[in-house]
Amino acid sequence: MKKIIITIVVIVAALAVIGYVLTKNKAENKAKTDIVAEKNASVSVKVASVKTEEVSLDFVANGNFEPIQELTFSAEKSGKVISVLAKEGDYVRVGQTLLTMRGDAINVSAQQAQASYQNAKSDYARYENAFKSGGVTKQQLDQAKLALTNAETNLKQANINVGDTRVKAPINGFINKKYIEPGSILTGMPATALFDIVNVSKLKLVVTVNESQVASLKKGNNVTVTASVYPDKTFSGKITFIASKADETLSFPVEIEITNNANNDLKAGMYGSAKFGSNQQKQNLMVVPRNAFVGSVSSNEIFVVENGIAKLKKVTAGKILGDQVEIINGLSDGDTVIVTGQINLQDGNTVEIIK
DSSP, X not given: OHHHHHHHHHHHHHHHHHHHHHHHHHHHHHHHHHHHHHHHTSEEEEEEEOEXXXXXXXXXXXXXXXXEEEEEEEOSSOEEEEEEOOOTTOEEOTTOEEEEEOOHHHHHHHHHHHHHHHHHHHHHHHHHHHHHHTSSOHHHHHHHHHXXXXXXXXXXXXXXXXXXXXXXXXXXEEXXXXXXXXXXXXXXXXXXXXXXXXXXXXXXXXXEEOHHHHTTOOTXXXXXXXXXXXXXXXXXXXXXXXXXXXXXXXXXXXXXXEEOOTTOOOOTTOEEEEEEOOSSOEEEEEEEEXXXXXXXXXXXXXXXXXXTEXXXXXXXXXXXXXXXXXXXXXXXXXXXXXXXXXXXXXXTOBEEEOO
16 A cells, blocks of 8 residues: 555656656747747838938930931822932932832823813903804803813822822931832822821920920920930030920929030931939928838838837928938938838837848
């Protein structure tokens, strides 16, 4: 009996020791888990300081050069091409004959119209003299005059048709592409394409600017323009158009007209840059990095770090100056703003600043 009691006591003691150890281990594991959870609750971010500094108000916008005029020139009349008088790369002027069409039948019709007109003219002169002497009635004279008018109209149309056999350039420019050869058959419906003509004596550089930049621009302002392929050359441009309404990206299209040089170095489609100057070349402004804004500058929201906690603040943004943005209201010099990691943040999160 005594042995049984001892055995029971030993078992109970062993169970007590095991229970104590398990409880202790559980407490230690919980403490470790709490530490890890607390550490994992911190969001890693990078930061920058708000500061007031002297900033240049000049800015650069990029775009592509477009020709001042371009036209895909098409046939107005049907017929067969006899000769093509311009080739790709030629410079042509308004009114210059580019091709001739077969005009045998048209020329015959014009000769007939000319003969009919002369005959009607002679008849009217006779009737007019006869009317003065009472030889014909007023009605007969009016009919002769109507016949003369109709003959004159037919002659004008015939001469137009003769002219249409000589197709002329409607604008000045270079032949960029030729679509026809001698022997080609032209149709008016649908119209046969003849030439692409491009006028690059002047070009347009089309760029977009944001709302703070567009406020400083006016039509007629002079702009310095460069082309990426000619880094050492500058061209003088003038603003000819500023959009009155922003596009879907909240940017405003601006067109700058540039007179090409004597060698026509600028080509349509080249990549160009326009440097817009300001009357106030430099100004002291409070600025933050552009990527400090949550989402985009238009959100006007920025996370600020205060005692290791992320605080979401509403600000008023001003001018966008490249990678920096002016802050008009909502921040102070020396504030620490978060520039990366905002996607994982909520207001009040603990943050860990990384370098």
